Amino acid sequence: MSQFNIREAREQDVDNIFRMLKELAAYLKEPDAVKSTPETLRRDLQLYKCLVVEDLSNGESSTKPLIGYAAYSDKFTMCDGRLTVLDNLFVAPEKRGKGIGTRLLDMVSKDAAANGCNGIEILAHGWNSRAMAFYKKRGAIDVTENKDWHYVQIPLKSQTKMDN
Template identity: 45%
Template sequence: MSGFTIRRAVDEDIEEIFRMCMELADLSDDGDSVKTTPETLRRDRKYYECFVAEEATTADSASQPLIGYALYVYTFSTWDGRSAFLNDIYVTPDHRGKGIGTDLLRTVAQDVLDNGCVLMEWCVLNWNSNAIEFYKSKGAFDLTEAEHVHIYKMPKSSLEKLAK
């Protein structure tokens, strides 16, 4: 038996998911840019799916902090049909290299397939060579390299200006 379990997130996991989200942002030196709060995650729970990883425990042991999560949303591609966008996949530093990331990604892949999706996309920061190699080893490819696609982002201030 592995030393961890993967399960669908529940409302009681929100604080821990947020903690790991902040750890991930801090790794990117972007912690100050996070606008989401635990309250936002709780309020908008119907807009995303999430699986979490936790250490395997015995029935009488106290609950322990979560050690990973994968958060994603369902989307639609006009070329391909139903799809998913993986916002985050994160495993705490002390628990990397144990297959947790692979099991999280595998669980998400099965869930999106079960829900009729034909593809899943995500973004990776170009400096994160470990993540890039991890994803490539699972069969993913770099859309920017392969199809010369660039992803753009329009913040709320620009949306508001455009909408006027």
């Protein structure tokens, strides 16, 4: 029997999702990167999909701790059509290597296919060889290596500078 259960996130999960998001940011050596708050995650819950992983190893505990999550949303591009963007995939360090991340990615992939998406877009740090190997093992193509594309962002406060 599986020691974990994956289900859709509920509003009452947001504080735990935020906790794991902060853990992920610290692991990625970007502890100040999280601009969201539990309130914004709660407010914008309809803008993204989120799966959470419950730890069932405690048996009959009525409060099953959350040990992982996958947050994602869909986007459209003129070239690729509809894509799913995997924003975060996190599994608690002590629970890694047990197939949880694979199950999460499988569920995201099935949802993407069911919604007519043509692929999954993932932004991963180049130094994170474990994540890169995980995604490449599942057929991911490193666009930076193969097409020399670069991911850029324009913060809205920069837009004000351009207007002046």
